[in-house]
Amino acid sequence: MKRYNHILILIAAVAGVQVLTAVLGKQFYLTQLTMTAYYCIAIVGLTLLMGFAGQISLGHAGFFAIGGYTSAVLTTLDLSQFKDSSIVSLLAKLFIVTSRQDLYGGQVLSFNPWAAFIIAIGLTLVIAYIIGIPVLKLKGHYLAMATLGFGTIIYSIVLGTQRFGAADGISSVPAFTLLPGLAVSGNTEFRVRNYYLAWTLVIGVMVLLINLINSRVGRALRAIHGAEDAAGAMGVDTARFKLNTFILSAALASMAGVFLTHYNGGIGPSEASIMKSVRYVAIVSVGGMGSLWGTLIMSTTLTFLSLRGYFGTFDDAVFGAILIVIMLFSPQGILQFDVKALLKKLLRKKE
Amino acid sequence: MALLEVNNLSKRFGGLQAVKDVSFSVERGMIKAVIGPNGAGKTTLFNLLSGFAEPDTGEVRFRDAWIHGRGPHQIAASGISRTFQHIRLFSHMTALENVTVGRHVRSRAGFVAGMLSLPWTHREEREIREKSLNAMEFLGIAHLAHDEATSLSYGQQRAVELSRALAAEPEMLLLDEPAAGLNMRETADLANLIVRIRDRGITVLIVEHDMSLVMKISDEVVVLSYGEKIADEKPLAVQKDPQVISVYLGEDEC
Numbered sequence: 001m002k003r004y005n006h007i008l009i010l011i012a013a014v015a016g017v018q019v020l021t022a023v024l025g026k027q028f029y030l031t032q033l034t035m036t037a038y039y040c041i042a043i044v045g046l047t048l049l050m051g052f053a054g055q056i057s058l059g060h061a062g063f064f065a066i067g068g069y070t071s072a073v074l075t076t077l078d079l080s081q082f083k084d085s086s087i088v089s090l091l092a093k094l095f096i097v098t099s100r101q102d103l104y105g106g107q108v109l110s111f112n113p114w115a116a117f118i119i120a121i122g123l124t125l126v127i128a129y130i131i132g133i134p135v136l137k138l139k140g141h142y143l144a145m146a147t148l149g150f151g152t153i154i155y156s157i158v159l160g161t162q163r164f165g166a167a168d169g170i171s172s173v174p175a176f177t178l179l180p181g182l183a184v185s186g187n188t189e190f191r192v193r194n195y196y197l198a199w200t201l202v203i204g205v206m207v208l209l210i211n212l213i214n215s216r217v218g219r220a221l222r223a224i225h226g227a228e229d230a231a232g233a234m235g236v237d238t239a240r241f242k243l244n245t246f247i248l249s250a251a252l253a254s255m256a257g258v259f260l261t262h263y264n265g266g267i268g269p270s271e272a273s274i275m276k277s278v279r280y281v282a283i284v285s286v287g288g289m290g291s292l293w294g295t296l297i298m299s300t301t302l303t304f305l306s307l308r309g310y311f312g313t314f315d316d317a318v319f320g321a322i323l324i325v326i327m328l329f330s331p332q333g334i335l336q337f338d339v340k341a342l343l344k345k346l347l348r349k350k351e
Numbered sequence: 352m353a354l355l356e357v358n359n360l361s362k363r364f365g366g367l368q369a370v371k372d373v374s375f376s377v378e379r380g381m382i383k384a385v386i387g388p389n390g391a392g393k394t395t396l397f398n399l400l401s402g403f404a405e406p407d408t409g410e411v412r413f414r415d416a417w418i419h420g421r422g423p424h425q426i427a428a429s430g431i432s433r434t435f436q437h438i439r440l441f442s443h444m445t446a447l448e449n450v451t452v453g454r455h456v457r458s459r460a461g462f463v464a465g466m467l468s469l470p471w472t473h474r475e476e477r478e479i480r481e482k483s484l485n486a487m488e489f490l491g492i493a494h495l496a497h498d499e500a501t502s503l504s505y506g507q508q509r510a511v512e513l514s515r516a517l518a519a520e521p522e523m524l525l526l527d528e529p530a531a532g533l534n535m536r537e538t539a540d541l542a543n544l545i546v547r548i549r550d551r552g553i554t555v556l557i558v559e560h561d562m563s564l565v566m567k568i569s570d571e572v573v574v575l576s577y578g579e580k581i582a583d584e585k586p587l588a589v590q591k592d593p594q595v596i597s598v599y600l601g602e603d604e605c
Contacts, residue, residue: 230435
């Protein structure tokens with residue numbers, strides 16, 4: 001099982017970092033590392049689409065937001081006044097709608113986070129399918145433009161809708177209790193547990209995606225990337241494979257959105273912004289388009305630094321600069337960066 | 352019943368009638384060639400048969416199904432494999448990986464099975480690898496299996512492309528100008544190879560510009576000129592056909 005060697009290293013690193021923060025008394029780092037994990041899920045999903053299927057999406061923050069907002073809206077919606085209506089009482093009987101206490105001690109009747117999660121993913125699948133069919137017929141710049149358009153629409157919708165909290169977003173999103181004793185929440189009491197939960201999800205996603213790229217499907221995707229017409233001539237249903245990959249990566253972004261929203265206890269329109277989508281694309285490029293591990297490493301590093309505020313007010317500028325530098329000097333990603341070749345090039349120019 | 356039957360196929364691009372009312376059939380186990388001077392409509396005909404273009408009118412039957420208007424992947428799945436005039440290999444993949452893509456139609460692991468790495472997919476992968484290596488051995492390029500495909504020489508790339516098409520175990524093989532860019536000796540080797548492929552029970556349809564290759568090995572030859580079929584006979588008869596001679600050597604009127 002050579003393909004899982006890196007997974008073992010990742011598990012060791014996750015545990016090692018937690019122990020290190022405990023020893024150094026810097027447990028507050030775990031909060032940003034947990035958030036980082038969720039962004040990583042969205043970003044490795046995008047790597048599958050960009051690096052393996054060879055399709056770009058400049059609208060992935062849109063899918064992240066669809067997940068986060070759907071979950072936030074449904075779990076904060078108060079249906080108490082409709083509790084006698086037949087639909088709501090039926091949903092309550094099915095535990096899709098449950099009663100809980102809000103922050104101020106009042107009773108709220110709203111969607112169970114599990115139900116909201118499933119609805120959020122379902123909605124994402126439907127939207128990705130509807131958007132994907134026409135859009136994936138496009139190539140290169142045109143595909144980038146069309147997905148950018150999709151991202152812009154989602155951003156405008158969340159920013160302009162009162163129900164979605166407009167510019168303020170949605171807050172007081174409840175914890176998502178996955179299992180008894182294991183809830184996705186920002187409560188510091190559960191910080192360590194949430195850290196492990198988030199990274200367990202990352203590891204799970206990595207295992208699934210590594211399996212996928214080493215399978216018949218992964219080979220078909222690389223074939224599409226290499227020569228689309230020849231892949232079709234060899235029997236690969238190129239449209240369907242691209243669409244499925246698009247939907248899968250959208251679902252991963254959406255899942256990340258759901259979890260991060262419960263962890264943060266809210267979501268704001270900046271999660272849907274174009275800058276977020278550009279940032280995801282930048283990180284995938286830095287990680288080396290075709291490398292899940294490269295992307296995971298770079299996404300962990302850059303997202304963590306960004307969340308800790310190391311880039312200050314230049315946060316977005318840093319990612320813009322990264323895109324330019326990577327495209328100029330190392331389109332294969334930073335880990336493939338050939339220092340010798342660059343030095344040689346520079347020296348030759350001097351002569 | 353013929354393996355492949357083409358009825359009144361036509362395709363127009365703007366003002367150009369690329370293929371006009373072409374009909375012919377290919378019997379199981381034969382080598383059939385479509386020839387004609389440049390611009391005769393050979394490539395368009397080839398694309399119509401392999402699903403890369405849709406005919407305006409006319410029908411194509413393969414085995415017992417009508418395949419005109421189907422996409423390339425559906426036609427591939429029905430048992431027709433093709434090569435390209437300009438070699439189309441998958442970049443950033445080894446020669447063996449390129450050939451294994453040819454097994455796509457003969458295997459079935461999808462997204463869910465792939466992500467879960469189900470045990471049967473490993474058995475399938477082993478079979479894919481084995482059959483792909485067999486196809487490469489048949490063409491004598493098994494030793495190149497782990498080289499990056501696009502770094503190989505022209506002739507070797509052609510062989511990889513052909514192994515990829517054969518790995519699909521097609522019932523019919525479509526070859527698009529396979530002799531393009533080959534010298535005389537290589538062309539002779541190719542002729543032997545095509546005969547060996549036919550002897551494995553694969554029906555071959557060659558679209559070719561170069562007469563010397565097809566006259567030796569074909570059982571029947573279709574000649575196109577300006578999109579129309581002007582002959583469909585045995586090679587010897589074609590060589591004597593005055594209409595064919597005038598098309599190839601120019602008319603003798605002025």
